[in-house]
Amino acid sequence: MWFHPFNPWKAKTLSTSFEQDLLALLPRLRRFAAGLAGSPADGDDLCQMSLERALANREKYKPGTRLDSWMYRMMRNIWIDEGRKTTRSRQTFVAEEAGAGVGGDGAQEAAVELSNVDRAMQRLPEDQREAVLLVMVEGYAYKEAAEIVGCPVGTLNSRLVRGRDALMGMLGEAQ
Amino acid sequence: MSVTAEELAAFADGQLDAAREAEVAALVAADPTLAEEVERHRSLKGMLAGHYAPIAEEPVPDRFAQMLAPKQEADVVSFAEAKERREERRRIPRWGWVAGPALAASLAIAVFLPRGGEEVSPYADTQLAAVLDDTLVSEQSADAETRVLLSFEDENGRYCRAFSGGEGGGIACREDAGWKLEAVGEGSEAASTDYRMAGADDGDILAKAQDMAVGGALDAAGEARAREAGWR
Numbered sequence: 001m002w003f004h005p006f007n008p009w010k011a012k013t014l015s016t017s018f019e020q021d022l023l024a025l026l027p028r029l030r031r032f033a034a035g036l037a038g039s040p041a042d043g044d045d046l047c048q049m050s051l052e053r054a055l056a057n058r059e060k061y062k063p064g065t066r067l068d069s070w071m072y073r074m075m076r077n078i079w080i081d082e083g084r085k086t087t088r089s090r091q092t093f094v095a096e097e098a099g100a101g102v103g104g105d106g107a108q109e110a111a112v113e114l115s116n117v118d119r120a121m122q123r124l125p126e127d128q129r130e131a132v133l134l135v136m137v138e139g140y141a142y143k144e145a146a147e148i149v150g151c152p153v154g155t156l157n158s159r160l161v162r163g164r165d166a167l168m169g170m171l172g173e174a175q
Numbered sequence: 176m177s178v179t180a181e182e183l184a185a186f187a188d189g190q191l192d193a194a195r196e197a198e199v200a201a202l203v204a205a206d207p208t209l210a211e212e213v214e215r216h217r218s219l220k221g222m223l224a225g226h227y228a229p230i231a232e233e234p235v236p237d238r239f240a241q242m243l244a245p246k247q248e249a250d251v252v253s254f255a256e257a258k259e260r261r262e263e264r265r266r267i268p269r270w271g272w273v274a275g276p277a278l279a280a281s282l283a284i285a286v287f288l289p290r291g292g293e294e295v296s297p298y299a300d301t302q303l304a305a306v307l308d309d310t311l312v313s314e315q316s317a318d319a320e321t322r323v324l325l326s327f328e329d330e331n332g333r334y335c336r337a338f339s340g341g342e343g344g345g346i347a348c349r350e351d352a353g354w355k356l357e358a359v360g361e362g363s364e365a366a367s368t369d370y371r372m373a374g375a376d377d378g379d380i381l382a383k384a385q386d387m388a389v390g391g392a393l394d395a396a397g398e399a400r401a402r403e404a405g406w407r
Contacts, residue, residue, distance in 0.1 A: 019243040026239055027231040034230050044236065051242055117226045135188060136220040137227045142190045157181045157190075164184065164219060171219075 018058055021067050022051065028138065029071055035133040036079045038122045046082070050075040072138075072148045076130055083126060120170040128163030135160055178202050183209065187216040299347050299354035307336050307347055307354050311402060313395040324381065326398050327388035334406040337384040339377045346384055349406040358383045 029050065034043030053074055054061075061070055121129055127149075134145035135156075146156040178186075178199050185191050186199045203209045299307060310323050321340025329335050335348035335357065347354035360380055384392075393401060 023235070023240065023243045026235045026243075027233070030233075030235070031227050031231040035227055040230055043230070044239075047239065048242075051239060055242070117223065132223070133227075136223045139224075142185065142188070154181075157185060161180045161184050164216065165180075167223075168215065168219060171222075 022054060025068055025071055029075065032072060032133060032138055033075060035121060035137060036130065038118060046075060046079055049078050053078065069144065069148055076148060080126065116171060120167050124163050124166055128159050131156055131159040132163040183212055184216055187213045297355055298352060299356060304354050311398050325384065325392040326401065327384060327392050328390060329387045330389050334401050335387060337380050339380055344380050346380060
């Protein structure tokens with residue numbers, strides 16, 4: 001009648017498994033974040049913000065649904081929000097970077113080629129960049145990627161093609 | 176029949192439905208230009224996947240592992256934080272721990288509480304005192320309307336007993352002069368015509384007991400020893 005035992009052990013077990021599931025996702029989340037943000041360091045900052053928001057909003061996650069989609073969506077929303085705040089500085093940064101790296105010697109060629117991919121990705125519009133990353137790097141089906149982004153599948157498909165074509169144009173010689 | 180750039184990409188990614196996939200496969204097989212585009216798509220995909228793969232293969236940085244560490248480890252790391260949480264728990268009445276061992280077999284006895292008069296004695300009347308003196312929680316029978324809920328020691332070293340019943344409940348602590356009523360539930364002060372559900376304010380009483388108790392509720396053996404010593 002009056003005895004409602006509180007079971008802290010059970011609550012602790014549940015919360016631990018949420019955190020462990022996030023930990024298991026973390027390598028993939030860092031990869032996605034680095035692709036969105038343009039560098040591993042900026043990606044880890046984005047990753048940290050995403051984890052903080054996930055922990056603060058854990059009660060909004062519905063157990064049994066896909067935690068990876070939930071996290072990718074949260075991360076991508078934070079990235080879009082942050083991007084709007086800092087669009088101007090990013091454009092300046094990209095313009096300076098685009099002029100760099102010309103005429104490296106042979107020993108640096110491999111490194112230059114890798115950073116060419118980063119640079120080309122940074123020059124893609126945000127909607128194309130996330131579509132390319134979700135499908136071509138993270139390996140999501142179009143339908144899953146569209147749900148993460150929050151757009152129709154057809155829209156996701158055409159963003160992917162435009163992003164892909166732009167990348168091929170920029171990286172033409174590298175291929 | 177032709178194929179759009181979107182369909183060709185979806186074909187390369189294995190995202191077409193089976194019927195359309197077969198049609199596009201036939202077109203690609205018959206047209207080297209289409210086959211080359213599919214190959215370029217797959218080649219770019221392989222290049223991007225390879226470019227970003229090393230990040231996912233790195234060990235996770237410590238700062239993230241710490242953020243996601245189970246909370247009980249964080250408690251151990253910071254004594255100050257652990258102390259703060261402990262104090263917070265004490266402010267929140269959560270009396271399951273204090274009641275748990277004592278409530279296993281509770282029962283009830285009819286008790287008449289002091290009520291109605293302008294001058295109410297701070298001590299339990301004879302009948303209530305008899306109950307408090309004699310009744311062990313573990314020996315009560317299940318069909319009466321007043322129960323001894325639990326017994327504990329307070330910070331002054333007094334034995335105290337929380338009780339509850341149809342006429343209300345409270346907490347009494349044993350002093351030389353008798354059982355001093357430290358807390359009395361609403362039921363005992365209300366007019367006797369008021370009908371109250373037995374145990375309606377048990378939660379309040381137990382929360383109060385938890386505030387007063389030092390070291391939790393007495394178990395059956397502890398109660399028996401206390402009774403033997405005359406609750407002093």
